[in-house]
Amino acid sequence: MLLSTIGIGEWQLLKWTNDSQNGTQTTSVLSKTPARKHANHMENREAVRCFVESLPKLPSHYCRSSTSRLYLQSDIKxxxxxxxxxxxYCTTAEIKSVSIKVFKSVLNEMKVSIFHPKKDQCDVCCSFETGNLQEEVYRNHIQKKNEARNEKETDKVNALEGRCRVVTVDLQAVLLAPSLLASSMYYKTKLACHNYTIYDLGSGEVSCYVWHEGEGDLGSSNFTSCISDYIEKTTVDGDKVLIIYSDGCTYQNRNCTLSNALLDLSVKKNLTIFQKILEKGHTQMECDSVHSTIEHALRHRSIYVPADYVNVMKNVRVSKPYKVNYLDNTFFKDFSQLNYYTSIRPGIKPGDLCVTDLRVLKYNPDGTIQYKTRYTEDYMDFPRKARCSGNLTHRITPLYNGPQKIKASKFKHLTELKKVIPPDYHGFYDGLLHE
Incomplete structure (x- = not known):
């Protein structure tokens, strides 16, 4: 009964019995072996934690307010x-590695994930497929997706026929500098580089605005500076309608700073501007093809400084090369000084519609903004009226007084990485301001 139930060997049973009869104080194999295995298991899991903690991590770039999950830098594919x-790491440290299953469970406990592009999957669709979402909510989501897609296809046809200008805008996933294959790179934080892309659906022309964190951050005025510069430079006499498609990222696309700037341009240029937001989880746009082309060109390529990314982008497409603007801190303007509208929230009372419910914003040359929460609805006026309507003149001041400081820990890591970077590039990193 003991052999079949407990599953110990006969020699272990005899030894246990003899030791008990002889009065020998011996710890039972039944209690000692599982305890030792458990202790070893916990030590191995702790070693995994130490390894993961040694890797640089970032919060979600697109949903910081809704998740505490951290993501490993994008050089881990x-x-x-x-x-x-x-x-x-285990071989070098001379410790035993755990199985893939255990390794993955530790990552989940630590709320650490591998970086993935933001458009890979739709949370609403995935929730419905796993049975965690009501069918009515899912069908409403799909209907909104189809409305946005149909609207975009119609506008694209009009753009190709010259009836209006239509552009899509998006921020590429963060790029890191330096970016090499050296194993030491994975344990160091690197300089974040950003590429804000604008794609003209009518002409196929692409404009990239590139900067690194030593020159500017990712605030609403930074993105507003890029789109404002683009509109100022590309608008010609005869343009009457400009349509901008984007995702619904609030600090990038749905905020009062950008709306006031677009309204200002609408009045100055006598240009009606439409800002249209695609449905969350289904925001694939022509900008994505640009980002994919750039990422493909970067495979197995060494990047020593941010300017190397600029060189790749300029040469990645032979016909109609990308127009790449390499920005410094002097480019960015403080558009928060424009306060024609103090809020673009379509509701006033608690429980009313929020900014995230907006799907279309229409900027009129008369100094007013109208909105839709569904593509199939009629335009409505905001409950709050614009200030100085019809007389919009403001002087915009620079956003920064000079280059921006990076964290002291990041500067230390970049200094340590100079050993795998050719000496010609050391001066760039030595010149970065830091805390």
Missing amino acids: SFSHLYGIYKE
């Missing part, structure tokens, strides 16, 4: 890539 780095 996949889970198998990460597990391979971990195996090398």
